[in-house]
Amino acid sequence: MKQQIIKAIEAYQVIYIYRHERPDPDAIGSQAGLAALIKANYPEKQVVLMGEDDESMHFLARMNKDTDEKPSGDALVIVCDTANTERIDGEGSEDGGKRIKIDHHPEVESYGDISWVQTESSSTCEMLVGLALEGESVFKWQIPADAARLLYAGIVGDTGRFQFSNTTPETLRCAAEMLEYDFDAAELITRFYKSEEKLVRFRGEVLTNFTLTGNGLGYMYITNDMLERYRLTVNESSAVINSFSDTEGLKAWVFFVEDTENQNYRVRLRSKGPVINEVAQNHNGGGHPMASGAKAKDKKETEDILEELDMLCKSYKETPDK
Numbered sequence: 001m002k003q004q005i006i007k008a009i010e011a012y013q014v015i016y017i018y019r020h021e022r023p024d025p026d027a028i029g030s031q032a033g034l035a036a037l038i039k040a041n042y043p044e045k046q047v048v049l050m051g052e053d054d055e056s057m058h059f060l061a062r063m064n065k066d067t068d069e070k071p072s073g074d075a076l077v078i079v080c081d082t083a084n085t086e087r088i089d090g091e092g093s094e095d096g097g098k099r100i101k102i103d104h105h106p107e108v109e110s111y112g113d114i115s116w117v118q119t120e121s122s123s124t125c126e127m128l129v130g131l132a133l134e135g136e137s138v139f140k141w142q143i144p145a146d147a148a149r150l151l152y153a154g155i156v157g158d159t160g161r162f163q164f165s166n167t168t169p170e171t172l173r174c175a176a177e178m179l180e181y182d183f184d185a186a187e188l189i190t191r192f193y194k195s196e197e198k199l200v201r202f203r204g205e206v207l208t209n210f211t212l213t214g215n216g217l218g219y220m221y222i223t224n225d226m227l228e229r230y231r232l233t234v235n236e237s238s239a240v241i242n243s244f245s246d247t248e249g250l251k252a253w254v255f256f257v258e259d260t261e262n263q264n265y266r267v268r269l270r271s272k273g274p275v276i277n278e279v280a281q282n283h284n285g286g287g288h289p290m291a292s293g294a295k296a297k298d299k300k301e302t303e304d305i306l307e308e309l310d311m312l313c314k315s316y317k318e319t320p321d322k
């Protein structure tokens with residue numbers, strides 16, 4: 001599979017790389033990390049990063065903002081970290097000569113002439129470390145330090161600094177491989193986790209006011225009024241998603257963010273045990289078993305979601321402390 005992908009990269013002069021909308025460090029790291037690998041090893045190729053430019057990700061990469069071109073039949077399209085075509089950020093990913101999917105999410109929609117999906121990987125960046133190492137051993141690829149930095153960043157992001165249950169021995173081996181290269185990992189992590197003052201204060205509001213049910217469901221409504229008070233966008237508010245995750249007795253938690261622009265609620269679900277992505281799928285969303293997103297059209301639907309999640313928490317048996 002990896003060799004098949006590298007051969008496709010070799011066969012095309014123009015390569016468009018996409019990732020999912022509202023990108024996280026794994027989306028950006030995989031997209032820009034793959035671009036850096038291609039540019040280092042095939043300098044004559046043209047690589048275009050597709051999707052909205054996101055300022056909060058500039059410490060990792062910028063998009064090719066000045067381009068409104070789209071792939072044509074003689075271009076290769078690679079989509080990173082995106083389970084279904086609806087979530088692809090940017091137009092035209094179906095217009096290339098060939099489309100490749102590289103992803104670690106549970107398969108929501110199978111797409112791509114080549115589809116490489118590895119749900120046991122912590123991150124798409126972990127998969128791309130495998131691709132880079134295959135390129136190195138079979139195709140004499142060089143791995144530039146900026147690619148190593150980006151791939152490392154994506155692994156750190158999706159594993160929460162190697163703390164989440166998706167961290168495997170292979171994850172650490174891949175991260176260790178990237179640390180061999182010349183970049184400042186400590187500086188990267190500091191930039192990753194520093195928070196603006198308004199976010200720190202907003203976190204204080206969440207920590208003070210979230211609700212915890214008797215069944216172990218934590219929840220918090222983020223009103224538009226709150227967003228305005230802290231001068232935050234709906235997207236920025238996601239930074240506090242794990243702020244009370246260490247609360248004793250908490251099994252799963254959910255944030256409802258009032259999105260006045262789209263007249264609905266952005267729903268962010270997280271879990272430490274109960275499988276919550278089925279609830280997300282019932283409400284216009286999806287994602288991982290322990291981390292999902294959904295949309296609720298009104299307050300009533302948020303209450304339905306709360307009830308479904310609370311029932312899941314109630315029936316979930318925690319493994320006793322060892």
Ligand SMILES: [Mn+2]
Nearest residue numbers: 026081123124
């Ligand atoms: Mn990911």
